Amino acid sequence: MSVERTGFWVELVAGAGLGLIISGDAVAQSLPATVVTSPPLSAQFWQGVAAREAMAARFANNPEVFAFYAARDFAPIWTGEGPEFELRRAALLAALEASGDHGLPRATYDIAGLRAGFATGADIATELRAALTYLEYAQDISAGVLEPATLAEDIYKTTPRQSSEALLSGFASADNPMIYLSNLTPQHPQYARLQRAMFDLARVVEAGGWGAPVVAERLELGDQGPTVAALITRLQAMGYLAEEPSSASVTLLTANDAQTATEAPASARFDDRLFGAVIRFQADNGLTQDGIVGANTLVAINVDAETRLKDVILAMERQRWMNFDRGERHVLVNIPDFHATVVDQDVVTFSTRSVVGHPDPRRHTPEFSDVMEYLVINPSWTVPxxxxxxxxxxxxxxxxxxxxxxxxxxxxxxxxxxxxxxxxxxxxxxxxxxRQAPSTSNALGLVKFMFPNPWNIYLHDTPAKSLFARETRAYSHGCVRLQDPFDFAYHLLAPQEDDPEAYFARILATGRETTVRLETPIPVHLVYWTSFVDPDGRLQHRADIYGRNADLWQELEAAGVSVAAISS
Structure with missing residues (x-):
């Protein structure tokens, strides 16, 4: 071990919690004779030891970092000389500079301080600052800024956080550190689509937003006047009245454009073209597609661009919580979207409407992931x-x-x-x-889909079919009711039964409660996505039925996330 590496070790020991400032003489006395005879440490090497005590306390809480450096004989990753060190420094700084474009707390990474440290040359404090900053960024980008389980009582998610040792080892051994850092970003296509939407919305916000809100009680086909003109202006700004409307690309509207548009003549008319634009807007917001601008549609239309930008940043954070293998085939239940889908190799192959838990906190459908193991045909219902x-x-x-x-x-x-x-x-x-015996009037209907979990949540049929026609479908005690449970069962059984419909019908006809095991268990993810991009590339928004977004954004802001950090 060289003298320089030994000095690095002393700094790490201090960082591990001893909180010591060790003089050069003390170091020499603690070293083997072969080391003591080596040249003394340079003055520069020990500069700022006192200032590094604060970092020592932080390091004490992360013994994995100490173990990582100890295992490599305390060789530096960032502060050495040579092209590989230059690449690592450049890769880290570039990733940190772009962190705002992922909705991450860019200002908390102290990029200027790290850059200045790198400019001074080899330095223990800079090495440890780089390690800890890298770990903070790597955890944020790969698993989320927040811990979801701390945000609400019914969020039971474990974020996919790697150990500090794994992250440091992976970076240190990477042939191309920039590619390694890029691969920490969620690779699911939903994340990249949301990021593109975030950039679009950031440009809209910078340009002044979508203009004045629409002040009206109700607007429909045939109406005319200033409020219709305001609606036209708003939907034009949002891109719904372009020749080829697309919610994936946002039409920009400057403040001057918005002023001119609000001066549209009082004869502005709610015509067929505007009717079609309203239908498209309603489809992208999970609203009843009737072309009538009623209370719920007005609320959605009047959400300002900055709020929508924040919603998308929240959506990216929620995607980071799921930065793991979701399953080649999996079931996805998006609670505020009121739909359950089967996804095969990232393609939705089945979708059905759902009824989810009531907004009463005691009746929420919780967020969690599990594995569906079996279904029960002709189920009895044991009341919780x-x-x-x-x-x-x-x-x-x-x-x-x-x-x-x-x-x-x-x-x-x-x-x-x-x-x-x-x-x-x-x-x-x-x-x-x-207990309710199996029957057509059973509260669980004629089939339920089981992924055993501590909260006794499952998917099931229901005799209350009328609820599926409603726009908002949050009425259950937490379990998820399906509009098309038989078709859902056929779809799940198809890989193991030649004729899943006939197989299901034979069991159903017996009237007896029967368990059918899935030969290949299927991951199930119950999520709360109020913003997402659909398979056609259209940005979707849904009502925040459990009122989580404001609290989540407040937590992100407290952690340092800001819309101002986005490149527009």
């Missing part, structure tokens, strides 16, 4: 205890014959309701289970 005690027990105390479709069970036996005094029980002492 929370529903039993919160909703049904009060009804039974009022009328013991209430909810007559539900059987009372105890010890594996059906209990006669007439023999039970329900008024003597509370939510904590109620000793019975409520």
């Amino acid at each position: 205890r929370s529903i039993t005690t919160r909703e049904y027990l009060p009804q039974l105390q009022e009328d013991p014959t209430a909810q007559s479709q539900l059987e009372l069970w105890s010890g594996g036996q059906v209990v006669d309701r007439a023999q039970v005094d329900f008024t003597q029980y509370t939510a904590s002492t109620f000793p019975y289970t409520l």
